[in-house]
Amino acid sequence: MSSRHLTARAIATGVLFGALLTPCNVYSGLKIGWSFNISIIALLLGAGLWGLLARLRLARPLSCGEGNIAQTASSSSANIISGGLVAPIPALAMLSGDNLPAMQLIAWVFVVSFLGIWVAWYLRDSLLLRSDLPFPTGRATAETLIEIFDEGREAALKLRVLLAGTTIAGTLKWLDGGWLALPRPGLGFTLPAGGAVAGVSGITAKNLTFTLDPSLMLAGFGAIIGLRAGLSLLLGAIVSWGLLGPWGLTAGFIAPGPDDPAASWFAEMIEWLLWPGVSLMVAAALTKFALQTLSAHRQAAIQPGRPPDGATWPRLLGLSVASALVVIAQVTIFDIHWLIAVSAVPIAFLLAMVASRVVGETGIPPIGAIGKVSQLSTGVTSPGDMTSNLIGANVAGGAAGQSADLLNDLKVGQTIGAPPQLQVVAQIFGVLTGSLVGSLVYLSLIPNPSTMLITEEWPAPAVATWKVVAETLSAGLGSIPTSALWAIAIAGTLGGVVSVIEHRRGPKWLPSMPALGLAMVIPASLSLTMFFGSLIGALLTRWRTSLAERFLIAAASGLIAGESLAGVGRALLGILQ
Numbered sequence: 265m266s267s268r269h270l271t272a273r274a275i276a277t278g279v280l281f282g283a284l285l286t287p288c289n290v291y292s293g294l295k296i297g298w299s300f301n302i303s304i305i306a307l308l309l310g311a312g313l314w315g316l317l318a319r320l321r322l323a324r325p326l327s328c329g330e331g332n333i334a335q336t337a338s339s340s341s342a343n344i345i346s347g348g349l350v351a352p353i354p355a356l357a358m359l360s361g362d363n364l365p366a367m368q369l370i371a372w373v374f375v376v377s378f379l380g381i382w383v384a385w386y387l388r389d390s391l392l393l394r395s396d397l398p399f400p401t402g403r404a405t406a407e408t409l410i411e412i413f414d415e416g417r418e419a420a421l422k423l424r425v426l427l428a429g430t431t432i433a434g435t436l437k438w439l440d441g442g443w444l445a446l447p448r449p450g451l452g453f454t455l456p457a458g459g460a461v462a463g464v465s466g467i468t469a470k471n472l473t474f475t476l477d478p479s480l481m482l483a484g485f486g487a488i489i490g491l492r493a494g495l496s497l498l499l500g501a502i503v504s505w506g507l508l509g510p511w512g513l514t515a516g517f518i519a520p521g522p523d524d525p526a527a528s529w530f531a532e533m534i535e536w537l538l539w540p541g542v543s544l545m546v547a548a549a550l551t552k553f554a555l556q557t558l559s560a561h562r563q564a565a566i567q568p569g570r571p572p573d574g575a576t577w578p579r580l581l582g583l584s585v586a587s588a589l590v591v592i593a594q595v596t597i598f599d600i601h602w603l604i605a606v607s608a609v610p611i612a613f614l615l616a617m618v619a620s621r622v623v624g625e626t627g628i629p630p631i632g633a634i635g636k637v638s639q640l641s642t643g644v645t646s647p648g649d650m651t652s653n654l655i656g657a658n659v660a661g662g663a664a665g666q667s668a669d670l671l672n673d674l675k676v677g678q679t680i681g682a683p684p685q686l687q688v689v690a691q692i693f694g695v696l697t698g699s700l701v702g703s704l705v706y707l708s709l710i711p712n713p714s715t716m717l718i719t720e721e722w723p724a725p726a727v728a729t730w731k732v733v734a735e736t737l738s739a740g741l742g743s744i745p746t747s748a749l750w751a752i753a754i755a756g757t758l759g760g761v762v763s764v765i766e767h768r769r770g771p772k773w774l775p776s777m778p779a780l781g782l783a784m785v786i787p788a789s790l791s792l793t794m795f796f797g798s799l800i801g802a803l804l805t806r807w808r809t810s811l812a813e814r815f816l817i818a819a820a821s822g823l824i825a826g827e828s829l830a831g832v833g834r835a836l837l838g839i840l841q
Contacts, residue, residue, distance in 0.1 A: 269329035270686040275693050277310045277326070278337025282697045285342045287705045293350030293726065294709065294717075303405040303672065304825040306338030307331055311412050328413040329682055335405060336673040336687045337694035340377075344698025346631055346665020347373040349706045352658040355731040357713040359650055366707055368597050374699035375589045376659050379609075380666025381691050382583040383616045387667065388674055388684065395552075397624030400488035402675030404821035409676060411818060422818040429822020430829065433480040437830035446478045448789070454525075460516030467513060468525040472505045472533075473787035482790055484823030485627040486797020487816060489779075493625055494798025496776040500783025501791035504541065508751075509533050517747040530787050539748040540755035541784025542637050545630065547759030548777030549618040555767045590659055598655050604646045608656040611641050612663040619664035620671050622778040626794070629668045630782055635661045639733050640744070650734045657730070666695065755781070 268274075285302045311331055317323040326334065353373075357363045364372065391397060411422045440446045450469035457464040469475065486494050512518030518536045521529035587609045594605035615634045623629045638660035639653050646652040670691050677687050710716050717727055737744075759777045766774050783791040801820070804812040 282341025340694030341698035376662030400627035402672035433826030459514035481827035483797030486794035487801035496779035544781030
């Protein structure tokens, strides 16, 4: 690969496309509560722009290393919404009655995202070098990058497969969001409604979110994460939405939704199911991290040499500076007591580590679920204070989002042999761009959050959830049902025990705890689609090994890129309209 990486034009390209695509994620986040990873999109646009200029003899094309730097800056810019712009910040504005001033908002979004960069840089050893996590988004981006810049007949074939997947998935997504609504059939079963839901005609598969989602992007994720993670998602969906959910509805500690066989009860059921799901993810991730760290220190004692890369002083210094900035910002902007502000940082670090591991195994960042755990933690340290509750959770969500994004980018860099510290620089440029553009776009779209949000025009589902949790916890931890506390204890114990067994005896025949926990906080339909994608990938690998080795990742990457492109395109069209 080319030795050119961190050049002025690579940074400029990343900043340009980051600034253009960041508004799409702000818009879609406020509309549907969903955002898109734009790494592959930015990569294709950047390579296309400089390829066109090269054909016009106005410049040379981007090198592979420069393309990686450009997509790193762009993705961190568009991922800026994890810094709070579509959830805790609008929720706080609704409670307080007004938005933050522009400069304070820009500064705040930057510092919480900046913290995430250094958390990822610190976790690189554990999650990339000592763990063989797939990081599906990073792997798909790396595959796209290699196929664009590689030469030869095999590379050309893989690029055609990737582009074919992009075209198919993009066309299907565009039609699904506009002229053609694809069917999402339920699985056909209906459970009797007894106990606390006796007044409902019946509990259907659609009520429990057991539908078939036609998302080719999710199928692509499934093909990359593998059959073990796919089966774990399926198991988690069955246990949570098929067993715990109906039991909770009947027992009365989960509220039913509207009496409509076609309605999804996700919003009502997730308020209870997120507790065992997040507890499982947190316990598993922290246990794995502790065991890996202990093993690394034992190995270093047996074979002394260079200390672990994550413990070098520049990373610790950067993490310390970023942590101090977050504390200062909480105190000066939101008037939060300094002890509460300080306590938010280690909580954010631990939860960012959890989110990063889940992303490494499944490709989906559980930022919303992570935020709820942080809100619960703040409910312990500062009961009744809704500002501290939302802002402390904002620190955790922002750090988790940018940490997961950078680790995906570092996975790309690891694949092509890029110096990781250069990607950290690119990420900082991207966060600067995203903080400025994203904050100004949010303030322009939502000048009056009290009247504009949680309406038909701006449903803002994430805002509604964070606001409700903050209001609930303002009454104290006693507002959390006893059933949820038992679920937290049992799921946490299970996650820790299974992780210890996996560490000692290997993962064979054991489910992936992060994937199992994730399935409890996302609709069952998403887990089903990813499972089918992993099953198809496994069958191809088993029966058509050579074909799968050559083209499976390229095809899956194309599906991810195509649906992301169409989703961003629709969001951009909405902004223009």
